[in-house]
Amino acid sequence: MRYALYYWPGIPDRGEFVRLALEAGGAGYEDVARLPGREGGGVRALMRRMEEATVRHRPFAPPYLGAGRLLIGQTANILLYLGPRLGLMPVDQANRLWAHQLQLTIADFVAEIHDVHHPIASSLYYHQQKREARRYAGHFLAERLPRFLGYFEQVLGANARGRGYMVGRALSYVDLSMFQLIGGLHYAFPNAMARIAADVPGLLALHQRIAKHPRLADYLASERRLDFNENGIFRHYPELGP
Amino acid sequence: MRYALYYWPGIPDRGEFVRLALEAGGAGYEDVARLPGREGGGVRALMRRMEEATVRHRPFAPPYLGAGRLLIGQTANILLYLGPRLGLMPVDQANRLWAHQLQLTIADFVAEIHDVHHPIASSLYYHQQKREARRYAGHFLAERLPRFLGYFEQVLGANARGRGYMVGRALSYVDLSMFQLIGGLHYAFPNAMARIAADVPGLLALHQRIAKHPRLADYLASERRLDFNENGIFRHYPELGP
Structure with missing residues (x-):
């Protein structure tokens, strides 16, 4: 099966959670909107596929995945579909539900990370909601960041026989997403992450370990990998991350 | 199988999406936190079960479902588990993925509906973020409400052979959730819903039809059903819904 990934070009964001699974799973895929227009790519191709699907199973928003006749939307749903096909999901039912829950x-x-710079509306620019963003960011860094990361650290620690994986004893899409999440947080909130580092040693070690996975190391060094930037979800605005 | 639903007493919110599936599916279940303390209920029981699960598969937040030895969190994940067991999910894989995607x-x-009254932080009261809420609500009602409801109306219409169901040709948990969603929006934003009514006739008809489902009609008339109120996600604040 050759897959087609549809996501906005130029930003990693939610598409990257899918891309990491495709890369780590060694899947063949087209990154449609990043192909040149003359090869049938670009944002136009992204929109066209969504419009074509108007009659049946039209997704609400990118990312979506073409898999044969299926067009699958919602990041976690795509990973639920890809997981068993790419060997990136536990085999027993209890752990499959658990992986999806995580x-x-x-x-x-x-x-919530997106809302740090867009607390009022996605249709406005950041500079149009800067005051609210500063207030949101204060609560986010003090309350939500430690709560979510503390939770995931506890989950990782509780999987004591898991050799450092989030679920079960082998690499799953949850580890890949956690890698991307920690990387994005380092980029967006370096100071807050430095302050919290001692509380989440397991997650930081996982982040470093996943980067060394052979297929991922190749991918991360390639031009296919997109850097975090200020058009995406993980944005570094110094005024929001003291 | 007798299930145990764990959710905050006094508010319908995310717990209600699960409760509707249990009721429509005719499942036996305890609504744990709504039992009296002397019968092992209350918020204390809710928290205790979450703490007990510290070592393995601890959920991040309610709702969660006890099913034998499983403790399952995340509303959509619970419905994914319950769907086939309660006959509330399509049988073919493509429609199962589609139902979950919806x-x-x-x-x-x-x-996003929650954030209308809490755009800055869940840890603050509404009155502490009223100014931001008013600005958020303006964009929400003008942009997001029509976009989401227009999408779901289109999905319903595209399922032309579905006899008025969202997915496939039979009642699924998606219909039940859509019923709750439309009911909540009517409660919270009666004026905006009146203005948009002509654009979403299918969803409004679905809302009325689902309420007449025999098991649901019984449930909705019972004391087990919780009313929408201003402690929950769907809040009616006239100043936010002109």
Whole structure:
């Protein structure tokens, strides 16, 4: 099966959680919107596929994945589909539910991270909601960041026989998403992450270890990997992260 | 299987999406935190079960479901588990993924609805973020409400052979959640819903039809059903919904 990933070009964001699974799983895929227009790529191709699907199973927003005749939306849903096909999900039912539950909790966290710079409306620019963003960021860094990371650190520690993986005893899409999450937080909030480092040693070690996974190390060094930047979810605005 | 639902007493919120599935599916269940303390209920029981699970599969937040030895968190994940067991999910894989995708899109919408009255921090009271809430609500009602409801109306219409159901040709948990969503929006934003009514006739009809489902009609008339109120996600603050 050759997959087609549809996501906004230029920002890693939610598409990257899917891309990491495709790369670590060694899947063949087109990154459609990042292909040149003359090869059928670009934002136009992204929108066209969504519009074509108007009649049946149209996604609300990118990312979505073409897999044969299926068009699958919602990041965690895509990973639920890809997990068993790419060997990135535990085999027993209890751990599959658990992996998905953690992925959904990561998704909740990512939505809150987005809102740090867009607390009022996604349709406004950051500079139009800067005052509210500063107030949101204060609560986020004091309350939500430690709560989510403390939770995930506890989950990792409780999986004592897991050899450092989040779920079960092998690499899963949850580890890949946690890698991306920690990387994004380092980028966006370096000071807050430095302050919290001693409380989340397991997650920081996981972040470093995942980067050395052979397929991922290749990918991360390639041009396919997108850097974090100020158009995406993980933004570094010094005024928001004292 | 007898289930145990764990959710905050006194507010419908995310627990209600699970409760509706249990009720429509005719499942036996305890609504643990709503039992009296002397019968092992109350918020204390809610917290205790979460703390007991510290070592393994501890949920981040309610709702969670006890099912035998499993403790399952995240609303959409619970419904993914319950769906096939209660006959509330399509049988073919493509429609199962699609149902879950829609449920996750509902969850995204619910999170934005929550933020209408809490755009800055859940740890603050509404009156402490009233100014930001008014600004958020303006964008929400003008942009997000029509966008989400328009999408779901289109999904419903595209399921032309579905006899008025969101997915496939039979009642699923997605219909139940849509019922709750529309009811909550009517409660919280009666004026905006009146203005948009002509654009979403299918969803409004679905809302009325689901309420007449025999098991649900019984449930809705019972004391087990919780009313919307200003401690929950769907709040009616006239100043936010002109």
